[in-house]
Amino acid sequence: MSKFRNLAVVAAVVMSAGIAPALAQDVGAGKKLFKKCVACHAVGPDARNKVGPQLNDLFGRSAGSIEKFKYSKAMKAAAEKGLVWTDDTVAELITKPRKFIKGTKMAFGGLKKEKDRNNIIAYLKTFSTGSETADAAKTKTDDQPEKAATTVTAAPSSRNLPIPQHGVFHLGRKALPEEVNAWDIDIRADGAGLPPGRGTVADGEPLFAENCASCHGDFGEGVDRWPVLAGGHDTLKEDRPVKTIGSYWPYLSTVFDYVRRAMPFGDARSLSDDDVYALTAYLLYVNDIVTDEEFELSRDNFSDIRLPNEANFTADTRKDEPHYAKNSEACMSDCKPGPVKVIMRARVLDVTPEGDDGEGAGPVD
């Protein structure tokens, strides 16, 4: 069964699904209009990039995301800002491409009539497997449409849809860019993933007092068993090392990532990106890594800052320790010179770990 057949029903489906703009859409008219575009754009089973990128699966896709296609700087910039192709953004683009994306390579004058734009969009949607329109269209093209309609009560979104083409088992569905953006908030040591934003030490200080100080203390010194965040310099070789952002943590990105994903404790994801930049700047300040209260941290200067202990992390070398040396035999008799003596006894559960050993969460963390 061709996945593109029976296109005429799309318009009706679009209407009933409530996705459609005010005007009715005509896939057939859209197909005709698309002749204006085929010099540069291809759609369908064998579509390749031409002067412009191929337009299958356009809806829901991030701008500038077709691999191997050379986009203009302007389109790449728009993509970086998070432009995603939807009914609205495509409509805006094809109204006047060079107005919507200044500097785009797309040399098309534009479609003045809203009706034409809607028809083109309706036509393009028949090539977008991720779009509800296309899925709905395909559901409707099922050989037993009535049965489909009556068996969807349990899971209307998943029953009787065509089997996706990806992978081996064809399970799951394509993640939409908006969905990936909502969850993919991790920041890597090289700064990859940092969001736009900025904040100064001075901005961070009141934020810290309000959101963080009840556990971590006003200056990151830690309250009760909660983590100490500042100080502890030159203590790592001592009997009771104090492991803080300044004395121990290798990368600043970890501070930003963790604060943004998990702090404040009990109200995660409540801080704005600017707040997180400001708090991170404040934590640099209380750790004496920056000294100017007006210091502003942003995506641009983030990766310039290195934490002092970065070089002191090494690989796992346990297997080289003498007790794991190969070919050793386990001794079975007279392994110690004389009778064995007790040299230390459990202090019967009244050992309260010292409050100053650095990791509020104590040795079990």
Next chain:
Amino acid sequence: MNNRKKPETEISNPARRKLLAGGLAASGAAAALAIGGRQAAAAAPDPAITKIQDWNRYLGDGVDERPYGFPSEHEKEVVRRSVSWLTADPKSSVNFTPLHELDGIITPNGLCFERHHGGIADIDPAQHRLMINGMVDTPLVFTMEDLKRFPRENRVYFLECAANSGMEWRGAQLNGCQYTHGMVHNVMYTGVPLKHILNEAGIKSGGKWILPEGADASGMTRSIPLEKALDDCLVAFKMNGEALRPEQGYPVRLVVPGWEGNMWVKWLRRIEIGDQPWQMREETSKYTDLMEDGKARRFTWTMDVKSVITNPSPQAPITHGKGQTVVTGVAWSGHGKIKRVDVSIDGGRNWETARLDGPSLSKSLHRFYHDFNWDGSELLLQSRAIDEAGNIQPTKNELRAARGQNSIYHNNGIQTWHVKADGSAENVEVS
């Protein structure tokens, strides 16, 4: 229906702690009397036999009294316990498996130790999604229903917190194998090999690491090399045959066999593929091992060969007096199967090979027994495991010599229990 009293699960007050510790030994002695100790001959008929017992005369509860069963009320002390002074807050804390109350190799679901960083996420499985993104051909979203359509496997693996025995680096501290070794459990998981799920999205060339992420309030994340992900990791939704318990990651968790428990991300909602590790909080500021020279090892993933005698132990004294005695315990290694366990009763001077019994599975707990005739003299009990890779469990002093005392994690040193003539036992260190 369940009218069992909530047992004391926290040891917080020092005075109480002493009392409890003393009480353990005392109750052990009392039990020895009550049970009769050594019974060469009965002086009088045993009323447990001669008296008709209530349960023998009257009808018991019908089948539906316990639609989901629970242990006998006589087992109410068999619970996970915590040590309140270890952590700042119970939402980011740990409790311990009562190893001394268990036998065989499987840990019952309700007794598997808990470790959360943002409390137990309460998730409606219908609202749970697993996303695969990053360096893949097609970023994907799976529902729980989707995950259950992949081919499944059943595997038994131990899960050990990297900080298990971490309180013992500076010397003997906690009296009870529940506290010294109870951050381990052993479960049969049902799940989908992670490679099936990753391949479904198509890993792009250059992808070398994965970042699993939890849906809980800590947004738990760890970097794992792709090689391990494609080797033996599972995306599991059942433990010991039933749905994961909420505290173990319901509805779905990652299983990373043989590697530290923190990497087994619970409430798994996303896996990103990348070309380098992320350096998240739990793999930089935590779960790195500080050495004596001030340098810290990172990415110390594998749990090394380890064992502990669970009975007798401080919470489980010998109550029957001298004579035939079962010494038993568990052994495990992240490097594979356990090849052999030796037991010493003289503090590691002389050893005898113990008897392994039950299934011997790679990266799973193994059960060992040492059956012997106790002459009633004091014992310095130790066990020493050897894995199939040839690794011999080191002594605590060997570990300290190599690493110092501040590394917190990966303490797999040999444990000593001092068993006294009265059968009570204490956590000690020996020469």
